[in-house]
Amino acid sequence: MRPLRAFAFGSIAGAVVGYATAATVGLAVAAADAELHVGIGPVMLLAVETGPRGAAATFGSGLVVLAFVVGLVNAAVAAVLARRGIA
């Protein structure tokens, strides 16, 4: 149960911070009438594009992957801390 809880909390934290950061950056870039593409390799995190109808921001699947990775890392570190008896 503890690894699942640690994974869930880590994923939630990663998702919240990731999406909030992407939203803030997207807003700032759109307000500046600029374009932005952020990704890690083939995985996109955020894309802001301007067109005749204004700016459009797209949250990429990379944010979901990021949340998943943060959850895994959190669960792994929690397992290590539990084994060492650290709280």
Next chain:
Amino acid sequence: MLSLEDSIVVPTGVRVDGHDVVDDVRAARYPANDSALFVLRRAGRPLGDVAEELGRCHRLEPGRARADVLVFAHALNVGLLANVVRRRPRHRRAIEWLVLAARLAPAGTLPAPVARRHPLDTRTSIRAVVSAARGLVGRAFALAAVVAVIALQPLPAAPTRIALVAIALGAGVGGSIILHEAGHAALLAGVGAALVLAGPRTYVLHAPVSQRRRRVLAAAGPACACGLGGVVIAVAWVLRLPELALAGCAPVGHALGLTVATGDGRTACGL
């Protein structure tokens, strides 16, 4: 750092019962010897006066009596059983702190901060939230001001925009502290609790609760802050206001408090 001009006060929730010091919030009793009770019963008087009287009553050298009283007062404060009323001017304390910090620097340590304990009214959740906010408002404003001043550095470049950014960042950082601790306090209705400010640390002290409730309590603080921060960013998204979104960033950052990188996160994860 305590001085002989300071005095200690027993905070709400702490009392002397016979030969014990009782903390009703933590439901704990601490045995106290005669000298300890001597000092506690003179709470409110300058520590120098207490030391003088202790030395006379127990035939101690003045230097020894002063050292004993200061060490004991410090121990009470570190144990969150006494608040300290500072009498020296702030600027003098700052200079003394810097001097002591320089002396301790080779040991890689800083002077121990003086802790302050505020009672929380936990009769209802709303009272708990309000009393937590009242205890933190000074610190929140101070932190907000520091962040805003730092963010104002590029001011000549675009005054209005930079000022808005600075205010948003400051409000977000200051407000996030209140949201975090209020989130903890909101779930402490019916449980004895106190707010503790110890140097840069801020936390809620409370009576022992079940493991499950402890995990929920630990998660509530970060969840409250990042939840409301997320709402602010969502509203900013709808209204297309990037400055407003910045105000939500600091509270959203408290989501990291759900991970094992923080004490709250470790408790929430069951460690």
